[in-house]
Amino acid sequence: MRGKENREKLIQLFLLTIALSAISILALISIFIFTEGLPIMFRHGFKKFLFSLDWYPSEGYFGLLPMIIGSLLVTAGAMVIGVPLGLAGAIYLTQFSSKKVRNLVKPMIELLAGIPSVVYGFIGVVILVPFVRENFGGPGFSVFTASIILGIMILPTILSISIDSLMALPPSYREGSIALGATQWQTVRMVLLPAARSGIIASLILGLGRAVGETMAVIMIAGNATALPRSILDPVRTLTSNIALEMGYVSGEHRQALFATGVILFIIIMILNTMANLTSKRMAS
Amino acid sequence: MEREIVIRVRDFSYYLGSQPILKKITLDVFRHEILSIIGPAGSGKSSFLRCLNRLNEIRAEARISGTIEINGHNIYSPEVSLTELRRKVGMVFALPVPLPRSIFENVAFGLRMAGIKDKKLIEERVIDSLKKVALWDEVKERLNSSALKLSGGQQQRLCIARVLAMRPEFILLDEPCSGLDPVSTMKIEESLMDLKKEYTIILVTNNTKQAARVSDRTAFFLSGELIEIDRTDRIFTAPQDKRTNDYISGRFG
Amino acid sequence: MRWPLTPRQEQAIVRLLLLFLTALSIFILAFIIFFILRHGLPVLSWEFLVRNPREMGKEGGIFSTIIGTIVLIILALTLATPLGVGTAIFLTEYTPEGRLTRIIRFGSECLAGIPSIIFGLFGFILFVTKLKFGWSILSGSLTLAFMILPTIIRTSEEAIKFVPQAYREVSFSLGGTKWQTVSRVVLPSALPGIATGVILSIGRSIGETAAVIFTAGSALRIPDSLFSSTRTMSVHFYILAREGISLSKAYGTAAVLLISILSVNIFTYYLMNRFLRKYS
Numbered sequence: 001m002r003g004k005e006n007r008e009k010l011i012q013l014f015l016l017t018i019a020l021s022a023i024s025i026l027a028l029i030s031i032f033i034f035t036e037g038l039p040i041m042f043r044h045g046f047k048k049f050l051f052s053l054d055w056y057p058s059e060g061y062f063g064l065l066p067m068i069i070g071s072l073l074v075t076a077g078a079m080v081i082g083v084p085l086g087l088a089g090a091i092y093l094t095q096f097s098s099k100k101v102r103n104l105v106k107p108m109i110e111l112l113a114g115i116p117s118v119v120y121g122f123i124g125v126v127i128l129v130p131f132v133r134e135n136f137g138g139p140g141f142s143v144f145t146a147s148i149i150l151g152i153m154i155l156p157t158i159l160s161i162s163i164d165s166l167m168a169l170p171p172s173y174r175e176g177s178i179a180l181g182a183t184q185w186q187t188v189r190m191v192l193l194p195a196a197r198s199g200i201i202a203s204l205i206l207g208l209g210r211a212v213g214e215t216m217a218v219i220m221i222a223g224n225a226t227a228l229p230r231s232i233l234d235p236v237r238t239l240t241s242n243i244a245l246e247m248g249y250v251s252g253e254h255r256q257a258l259f260a261t262g263v264i265l266f267i268i269i270m271i272l273n274t275m276a277n278l279t280s281k282r283m284a285s
Numbered sequence: 286m287e288r289e290i291v292i293r294v295r296d297f298s299y300y301l302g303s304q305p306i307l308k309k310i311t312l313d314v315f316r317h318e319i320l321s322i323i324g325p326a327g328s329g330k331s332s333f334l335r336c337l338n339r340l341n342e343i344r345a346e347a348r349i350s351g352t353i354e355i356n357g358h359n360i361y362s363p364e365v366s367l368t369e370l371r372r373k374v375g376m377v378f379a380l381p382v383p384l385p386r387s388i389f390e391n392v393a394f395g396l397r398m399a400g401i402k403d404k405k406l407i408e409e410r411v412i413d414s415l416k417k418v419a420l421w422d423e424v425k426e427r428l429n430s431s432a433l434k435l436s437g438g439q440q441q442r443l444c445i446a447r448v449l450a451m452r453p454e455f456i457l458l459d460e461p462c463s464g465l466d467p468v469s470t471m472k473i474e475e476s477l478m479d480l481k482k483e484y485t486i487i488l489v490t491n492n493t494k495q496a497a498r499v500s501d502r503t504a505f506f507l508s509g510e511l512i513e514i515d516r517t518d519r520i521f522t523a524p525q526d527k528r529t530n531d532y533i534s535g536r537f538g
Numbered sequence: 539m540r541w542p543l544t545p546r547q548e549q550a551i552v553r554l555l556l557l558f559l560t561a562l563s564i565f566i567l568a569f570i571i572f573f574i575l576r577h578g579l580p581v582l583s584w585e586f587l588v589r590n591p592r593e594m595g596k597e598g599g600i601f602s603t604i605i606g607t608i609v610l611i612i613l614a615l616t617l618a619t620p621l622g623v624g625t626a627i628f629l630t631e632y633t634p635e636g637r638l639t640r641i642i643r644f645g646s647e648c649l650a651g652i653p654s655i656i657f658g659l660f661g662f663i664l665f666v667t668k669l670k671f672g673w674s675i676l677s678g679s680l681t682l683a684f685m686i687l688p689t690i691i692r693t694s695e696e697a698i699k700f701v702p703q704a705y706r707e708v709s710f711s712l713g714g715t716k717w718q719t720v721s722r723v724v725l726p727s728a729l730p731g732i733a734t735g736v737i738l739s740i741g742r743s744i745g746e747t748a749a750v751i752f753t754a755g756s757a758l759r760i761p762d763s764l765f766s767s768t769r770t771m772s773v774h775f776y777i778l779a780r781e782g783i784s785l786s787k788a789y790g791t792a793a794v795l796l797i798s799i800l801s802v803n804i805f806t807y808y809l810m811n812r813f814l815r816k817y818s
Contacts, residue, residue: 004368004715011717012632018624022691023645025684029652029660036663088559096553097560105564107807112567114803116745118776119792123570125779152566159563185549206651213653215748216776240655240748247662247752262659266652273651277644343710345634372713382704385727395712398722444708451712 033266037259049260055226057246057254064261066228070143070236071212071268073229074222077147078154078211083204085151086158090200093159094166095188106163113156121220124149129221138233141223146236149217154207161206165199166192198279205276212268215240239265288315291454291485292337297351299329299336306332308509309351319477319486321496321517324506325537330489333506334457337487338374339367355455372399375448379460381440383432388424391432391443395451414446418476438469445476456480458488462495474499493533497521505529571796578793581786587794591758595774596784600791602760606675606768609761610754611743613679614686619736621683622690623725626732629691630698631720650688654749657685661753673767678754685749686739693738697731698724700817730813734806741802744795747772771795 041049044062052063089109093102124145133140173195177187193200215238223235224245237245243258243265250258292314299307307329314320322330335341337353339360352359360370372395383391390397392411401407411428415421420442424435432443441461448456458477462470477486477499490496496503497517504514505526513520513529524530531537543551589599625646629639661681671677701724709719725732747770755767756777769777771791778788 005366008715008717015624015628015632018621019628019642021621022625022649022687023642025687026645026649026652028664029649029656029684032660032663033656085559085563088556089563092553092556092560096556105560109564109567111800111803111807112571114741114745114799115567115570116747116772116795116799118745118747118772118779119570119574119796122775122779122788122792123573126785127573152570155563155567183545183549185552186545209651209653213651213655215653215655220776220780240653243655243659244748244752247659259659259663262656266656269651269653269656270648273648276651277647338711340707340711343706368713368715371711376711378704378707378711380704382702382708384705384708384723394709394722395714398709398712398714398718447708447712 030266033259033262036256037261037263040253040256041260041263049264053228055242057250057257060253062257062260064239064242064264066226067237067239067242067261068264069228070222071238071240071265073143073232073236074146074150074218074238075208075211077143077232078150079204079208081148081151082154082158082207082211086155086203086207087162087200089155089159090162090166091188091193094163095184095192102163106160109156110160113160117153117214117217118220120149120153121217124217124221132233136233138231139223139235141221141235143222143229143232143234143236146218146222146238147232149221150211150214153214153217154210157210158203158207161203162196162200165196165203168199169195198282202276202279205272205279209269209272209276212272213240213265215244219244239268288318290314291316291356293352293354293357295352295354297336297353298349299332299341300348301345306509307336310511312504312511312514314485314487315502316485317481317483318501319481319488319499321500321503322487322489322506323491323493323496323503323532325532326491327508328506329509330506331459332509334376334459334487334489337455337457338371338376340371340376342367368399372451373453374455374457375451375453376457377441377444377448377459377461379463381437381444381464383435383440383443385431385433387429388432388435388443389428392447392450394447399451410450410452411446414449415443417449417480418442418446419472420446436469438465438472441465441469441473442476445473445480449480454485456484456486458486458490460489460491463491470495493521505532507532571800574789574792574796577786578789578791578796581790582793586790590760591774591787594783595758595778595787600771600774600787600794602758603769603771603774603791604794605760606754607744607770607772609675610679610682610750610768610770611740613675614682614743615736615740617680617683618687618690618739622687622735623694623732625687625691626694626698627720627725629695631716631724646688646691649684650692654685654746657681657749658752660684661749666753672765673753673755673757674765675754675761675768676764678750678768678770681749681753682743682746685746686743689739689742690732690735693735694728694732697728697734697813700731700813701727702817730809730816734810734813737802737806737809741799741806744770744799744802745772746770747776751776771798 049062049064051065053065054061054063093105128145128148129140132145169192173191174187177191218238219241224237224241225235226237229236239261242261246258290313294310294312297307297310298305324330341347349361384394389411392414393407396407396410420439435443462473488500500517503517503520505512507528513524513526521533586599588601590602591600592598629642633639661677665671665677665680666673705723705727706719709723750770751773756769756773757767758769761768772795775788775791775795778784778791
């Protein structure tokens with residue numbers, strides 16, 4: 001019998017080891033990105049990385065500001081496109097459409113979340129880029145184009161999680177408000193949206209994270225110029241594309257500079273993750 | 286009438302967190318009797334049952350005081366093997382819980398976990414157990430079909446057979462008929478009357494009439510305390526405690 | 539209509555606007571699929587699937603990239619599934635909710651939020667250069683495994699939580715040990731739910747590009763060892779499109795990508811519904 005209990009202990013220990021894998025991998029990733037990226041940042045000074053406009057890595061200029069701004073711009077643009085569409089869809093499908101329509105459309109949109117980013121990028125290249133070039137001017141590869149495509153990419157995330165948080169509200173909220181003579185829209189605006197707030201915010205942060213981290217689609221459509229864009233029709237380079245574009249061939253300090261880019265990206269993402277985590281915690285409690 | 290005591294509970298208390306669920310229970314269980322435990326919801330009767338096979342501990346660490354001895358051994362002493370204890374003290378739950386397996390495999394389940402490999406032995410035990418709960422004739426043609434397809438009453442008898450296959454000494458039943466129709470209930474009660482020739486049975490029930498029908502002795506629990514335990518006929522005709530009287534006459538509960 | 543609007547009028551307008559935006563979203567997403575299939579399906583043929591690419595993909599088919607994708611995913615799943623399911627078992631069955639479970643869940647959630655390019659960067663520095671695996675199936679599948687681990691953990695955890703507590707009680711009450719209960723009762727019952735997570739991560743892996751291109755490389759040969767570089771379908775598609783090698787082959791590859799991902803996802807959806815219906 002003792003043998004059996006020892007075996008159980010062993011299994012428990014084994015499972016504990018396995019369970020630590022996720023957190024260990026996270027630690028491993030942070031360690032590697034930081035040990036590769038931080039030294040060069042120390043050597044040249046953080047200020048130079050964060051606030052200089054010049055990215056000529058082969059000559060020792062490592063200004064990441066254009067990429068930081070680039071990431072901010074396309075992400076903001078993506079939110080401008082994706083948030084209204086996603087929220088509108090969530091509100092319509094939960095409040096105004098029949099259950100049948102919702103049960104058909106929601107899984108459909110979630111399925112579409114599986115479309116790979118390269119395909120989105122490709123659609124951008126063959127349809128949107130020429131369209132923007134001909135109708136709005138500029139090279140077509142631009143902040144504007146990238147924002148639209150990214151906005152569409154984060155749409156399913158926002159829509160699906162917002163639907164879930166709206167559906168999770170007790171029906172009494174809605175019934176109570178309607179019983180008081182409010183219209184459905186007033187109910188949505190004044191009762192349901194505030195009540196589902198943290199879930200919706202979590203969906204926005206997740207969408208934000210996806211937009212900041214997106215790489216392949218952005219490379220294909222944003223134009224990747226390292227200069228600061230002067231209008232939304234100018235090309236731009238993001239932090240992610242900066243890494244992906246030059247990773248293939250570089251070495252030495254230049255490669256370390258890409259890891260420094262990774263460090264900044266990593267920090268931004270971790271902040272977003274923690275925020276999403278905290279909001280969904282609040283939602284749970 | 287002097288009878289052999291097989292379970293001896295002394296001053297037994299059980300806490301969940303700091304909340305006392307059972308308070309200083311003292312009682313004896315005799316060999317081959319059916320002891321009913323009755324009481325309103327929240328009286329601690331199910332918890333008491335789960336202390337006898339230490340099933341309470343699968344969710345949270347048990348805080349207890351006092352002793353429970355089964356066949357003279359304290360079941361809360363550290364060297365007790367939980368698996369052996371639970372094989373000796375079988376349990377049937379309120380709702381029938383057939384596992385998503387075949388009828389045969391449901392009954393054989395405990396044997397397989399005990400590491401028994403002998404196919405003939407397993408088959409014998411399964412057939413024997415099914416016969417004891419009068420289910421054999423109903424299922425012998427379809428032992429390999431899913432147990433989930435049986436009716437509620439059949440499922441519950443299957444669950445009893447599953448316990449019997451382990452050849453336990455004790456059978457704990459936790460409101461076994463609460464989800465069943467009168468006919469199924471009657472069949473289970475008949476099985477119990479049969480089974481007490483070989484097993485010691487403790488039956489928790491919220492159906493006082495059931496307790497009166499099947500049990501030799503009855504214990505009345507209220508808010509974690511044992512109010513009264515006596516021969517069933519006496520509990521139901523001349524209870525000593527007013528609260529017992531109130532409960533069995535339907536004043537509360 | 540006079541200003542200010544009555545609540546009824548306001549509602550009517552909002553409703554129309556919401557309907558329009560919802561329809562627009564659906565239209566855009568459906569259009570993407572339609573567009574790819576419209577241009578890609580004519581390129582598809584048996585030859586396209588079973589011939590290797592020639593002249594960098596300008597001619598021939600995509601056979602070696604299909605093989606590359608499959609091999610990479612199978613290896614990644616072989617590593618990530620036991621880790622993910624093991625973690626889920628530990629979290630749900632072996633330890634009470636507390637600081638440890640919070641830390642593990644936090645780690646898994648963070649991992650889920652890390653962009654694939656960071657995984658690519660990490661896989662490149664650790665597997666490709668430090669451990670000297672080179673651009674290889676090994677490096678690629680390890681990186682991919684790390685990436686899909688959180689999905690498998692989360693879906694397995696949910697599936698395990700769906701298994702009725704009564705099953706566990708039955709098993710324990712019959713003298714089952716914890717591991718017997720987990721392995722004979724909990725896991726078999728949770729299996730369809732766990733499969734959902736695994737298949738979901740297959741869908742994600744098929745489309746993954748950034749993490750794979752820097753770890754598995756982009757060699758067009760059929761791989762012959764763990765240390766061969768390989769090119770997945772999505773990487774192939776990316777290269778075809780970005781370097782303008784062949785638009786028609788790009789469409790064809792995109793169609794194969796989309797069809798495989800959508801069928802995997804639809805299958806997942808079907809499986810999940812069946813699982814949920816069974817336990818509720």
